[in-house]
Amino acid sequence: MLRLKRIEICGFGPFADEQILELPAGDGVTVVYGENMRGKTSLLNAIRYGFFGIALSRGSRARRLHTITNRDLAAIGEHEFSVTLAFDYDGDEYELVRACRARTKTPTSDDDYEQDVMLRRGSSPLGPQERDLALLQIFPAEVSRFFLFDGELLQEYEELLFNESPAGHKISEAIERILGVPILKRGRTHLVSLSEEADRQAAKEASKVQSTQALGAALEQATAQKDAHQKEVARLQEQLDRLTSDKSDIEQSMQSMQKYSSILEERDEANSKLEELKNDDKARRADLQRAMGDSWRSLLKEPVRAARKAAELDAQRELDAFVTSLRVKAIDTGHCGTCDQDVPEAVSIRLRATIPPDTIATSLAGGVSAAMARLSALGKFGEADNFGEVRQLWKQIQSIAVEQITLRDRVAELGRALADCDPETLRRTKSSYGEVVEKMGIVKNAILEGTKKVDERDKSIQGIKKKLEASGTLDLKASQLRAKVLRDASEVLAAAVERYKKELRSRVEATASKLFLSMTTEKQDYSRLAIGEGYGLTILHRDGRTEEARSAGAEHVVALALMGALQNNAPLRGPIVMDSPFGRLDDDHTSNVIRTLPEMAGQVLLLVYEAEVGKKRVRDILGGRLLREYQLERISARRTKLAEVKRS
Amino acid sequence: MRTTDLNELMQTVETLRGELHPDLDARFLEQVIRAEAENPEDDAEAIRVIELALKALLNLSVVR
Numbered sequence: 001m002l003r004l005k006r007i008e009i010c011g012f013g014p015f016a017d018e019q020i021l022e023l024p025a026g027d028g029v030t031v032v033y034g035e036n037m038r039g040k041t042s043l044l045n046a047i048r049y050g051f052f053g054i055a056l057s058r059g060s061r062a063r064r065l066h067t068i069t070n071r072d073l074a075a076i077g078e079h080e081f082s083v084t085l086a087f088d089y090d091g092d093e094y095e096l097v098r099a100c101r102a103r104t105k106t107p108t109s110d111d112d113y114e115q116d117v118m119l120r121r122g123s124s125p126l127g128p129q130e131r132d133l134a135l136l137q138i139f140p141a142e143v144s145r146f147f148l149f150d151g152e153l154l155q156e157y158e159e160l161l162f163n164e165s166p167a168g169h170k171i172s173e174a175i176e177r178i179l180g181v182p183i184l185k186r187g188r189t190h191l192v193s194l195s196e197e198a199d200r201q202a203a204k205e206a207s208k209v210q211s212t213q214a215l216g217a218a219l220e221q222a223t224a225q226k227d228a229h230q231k232e233v234a235r236l237q238e239q240l241d242r243l244t245s246d247k248s249d250i251e252q253s254m255q256s257m258q259k260y261s262s263i264l265e266e267r268d269e270a271n272s273k274l275e276e277l278k279n280d281d282k283a284r285r286a287d288l289q290r291a292m293g294d295s296w297r298s299l300l301k302e303p304v305r306a307a308r309k310a311a312e313l314d315a316q317r318e319l320d321a322f323v324t325s326l327r328v329k330a331i332d333t334g335h336c337g338t339c340d341q342d343v344p345e346a347v348s349i350r351l352r353a354t355i356p357p358d359t360i361a362t363s364l365a366g367g368v369s370a371a372m373a374r375l376s377a378l379g380k381f382g383e384a385d386n387f388g389e390v391r392q393l394w395k396q397i398q399s400i401a402v403e404q405i406t407l408r409d410r411v412a413e414l415g416r417a418l419a420d421c422d423p424e425t426l427r428r429t430k431s432s433y434g435e436v437v438e439k440m441g442i443v444k445n446a447i448l449e450g451t452k453k454v455d456e457r458d459k460s461i462q463g464i465k466k467k468l469e470a471s472g473t474l475d476l477k478a479s480q481l482r483a484k485v486l487r488d489a490s491e492v493l494a495a496a497v498e499r500y501k502k503e504l505r506s507r508v509e510a511t512a513s514k515l516f517l518s519m520t521t522e523k524q525d526y527s528r529l530a531i532g533e534g535y536g537l538t539i540l541h542r543d544g545r546t547e548e549a550r551s552a553g554a555e556h557v558v559a560l561a562l563m564g565a566l567q568n569n570a571p572l573r574g575p576i577v578m579d580s581p582f583g584r585l586d587d588d589h590t591s592n593v594i595r596t597l598p599e600m601a602g603q604v605l606l607l608v609y610e611a612e613v614g615k616k617r618v619r620d621i622l623g624g625r626l627l628r629e630y631q632l633e634r635i636s637a638r639r640t641k642l643a644e645v646k647r648s
Numbered sequence: 649m650r651t652t653d654l655n656e657l658m659q660t661v662e663t664l665r666g667e668l669h670p671d672l673d674a675r676f677l678e679q680v681i682r683a684e685a686e687n688p689e690d691d692a693e694a695i696r697v698i699e700l701a702l703k704a705l706l707n708l709s710v711v712r
Contacts, residue, residue: 136689180657183684190695191680194702482706488669489677492661495668500660571654 002138002574003088003603004047011081012049013042014640016070021642023575024627027602031618032642033610034632039640040607041150043632044579048148050083050098052141053115058152065100066107072638079107089138095120096135139574143178145171146566150579157559170248172534178570179504184497191490198483199223199461205476206468212476219464226457233450240443243436250433260418261430267414274407281400288393291386298387308378314371327351504569505531512537512558512565515599519557519592529561537562552584560593564600575603582612594618598625619647654685676705 005025010018014037021043023030034040045055045063055063069079079102086095097118104112119131126134145153156171176182200223206216254261330336330343331351343351469480513528516539520526529537530546537558539547550558560581567573582590590613597604619626629645661677683697 133689137686140688180654180685182688183654183657183681184661186688186691186694187680187684187698190684190691190698194695194698478706482702485672485676485702485705488672489680492665492668492672492677493680495664496657496661499664500657503656503660571657 001088001090001602002572004085004575004605005088006084006086007043007047007050008084008086009043009046009082011070011073011078012046012068012083013070014039014638015042015046015642016072016639017641019640019642021630022628023603023605026627027598028625028627029597029604029606029622030628030630031606031608031613031626032630032632033608033615033645034640035609035634037637038632038634040579040609040632043607044148044150044577046083047085047577048144050085050096051135051139052144053098053117060153065110065113066102068100069102069107070638072636077105079113092121094138140177142174143570143572145174146178146563146570146576147574148577149563149581151556151581151583154556154559154563154581157555157562168534168536169244175535175566176501178566178572179508180571181497181501181504184493184500188490188493188497191486191493195483195486195490196223196227198479198486199465202465202468202476202479202483205479209476212468215464215468219461219468222457222461222464226454226461229450229453229457233447233454236443236447236450240440240447243440243443247433247436247440250429250436253429254433263414263417264427267411267418270407270411270414274404274411277400277404277407281397281404284393284397284400288390288397291390291393294386295390297381298385300381301385304378304381308375311371311375311378315369315375318369318371324355328355331355505535507569508535508562508565509537511568512561515564515596516557516561518596518599519560519589520554521586521588521592529558535562553586553589556581556584557589557593560596560600564596567601573602575605576601577605577607579607580609580612581606582608591617591621594621598622615645654681657681673705676701 003025004023006023007021008018009015009021021032032040032043045068049055049068055068057063057067066074066079069081073079080100082097082099084095084097086093088094095118097116099116101114101116102112103114107113117131119126119134121134139147200220203216203219203223206212206219208216326336326338331348334343334348335341336343465480468476509529509531512531516529516537517523517526525541526547527540527542527544530540531537539550539554539558541547547554563576567576582593585593594613594617597606615629618629629647631643631645633641633643635641658678658681661681662674665672665674665677679701680698683694683701687694687697
């Protein structure tokens, strides 16, 4: 069992000066209270850095070393930082020191740093090889998620409910690792490989003797063919593993870039809308130009109408005067020049009566009068009223301009939001995801085909072996015995993998159910948790049905129950360090979780925002199981001090 | 992973040995498990330890 005793941090995050956190011996909970920005996550990261040489940021991405160093110290050119962890493991005392020194004055990448790692067992420092092996045995990085976690990591456990999810598959593998399943799997693999070697040896032995020569040659050939197929399957399996891992990485990356993805999509849409608006603007302006060509007519419409009316009046007057002049002439001459007939006296008298007294006869001799000519000219003027059209087009152009300005502002704003992200990478990520999924399908089919061929070869090998067993030499019999022992042992381990996993699932299910019922506020309604093939946990209601719709809080409690269950059932046991695990929980759940913490692991280090839990509540609930309390105290925005909270 | 508690794992293996191959030596299987537990990242060393255990077992069988 791994038990932390002391954590020393210097120059790491907000811990500019050396800070020491002593963890009391014995089972129970140590709490570190800290407001936001005081360094709770940095403390968790310091432990992670101490053991594995990495610190994580949001989205479980590795933090660059130059972002870890204390900002105050960095400002004066001091970029060094170090973490010392003192711990017990299986009865031995260890001290692990990991220190980071800058190679350049202003480091900007991990290459600008040099790391020193020292591991001491008792009073003896271990050599590099022994140190790495010891660290691997004490605390493998692959299982760190079950010991060092925050609310964000807890959310990932929901993936376990989806059997096809690569992220869930990755977590399942980590779970099996902490539970010791790989020991059986590797044992089986090694026994199978040794038994195959023994088979090959037996085939060689058989080939040496005349009576079994033909069978030996057939066995050698069949074994060689099987080996070739197996190698191909192994190669394909490796390829599939790589693709699965790529898929998982891409999914993770897509998830963390989800925010960027939607921003990018919006920016692309905005840009394409801007292009459309540009074309619209161009078309509207062309329409406006055409409309403006006729619009002067609209401006002259009223004056032309007035002139036309005046000309009509003038023309009418001229016409009336002309008719009068014809009548006067007819009266004076007694002959009508228009119809070329004489005018009788009676008609002449009647005509005289129509002549106004002050009439001056007008002559139109020689052509059209000026008024008629003016009227004719004005008649040629085509009237056009496109004021409405022009106004409409102008309004549209203005509206397009406003829309363009708004969109350009939005594009600029989105561009700023995308400053940290390479849009091209995001696009490539999306397209490579499709490619990976397609390749996975092809490789899976090829594996099925290859496995079929291996099975066929294996059948014929078993047939040949049976024939050989009857007539073998001593050497042959020795090789056959060796192969049989190895084969039998591998069969036992193969069966043990499945049996052990089944038993584990049942034990994890039982412990997780117990912890879940202790933490949930729905004790009356929920009966237990049920574990799936991939270690995903579902909540069972007392009516026997599964709770399909689970709240974020319920997910959180289930994840915590799984953590505790794994700790309780894993061969490797150690401390749980939790950073702000109450984010999605209400007051009652928070109290229940605090109460359950000591059941989850022997040693628990809780890093928490005080208002989330309240010191008094923590003390009341945990009582004697609360081992010690610390407070992260602000010195400045970039400096934090760790102080023990003295209880009165 | 160097495990501190392999008892449950060993127990499962022993049960299955009894069910599948009762003639198989229980100690050999235990040695295989220990070889794997103590050499989690070192295939060659794990195989070397298993081969030694096998050799000892087969010598014992010949002597018998």
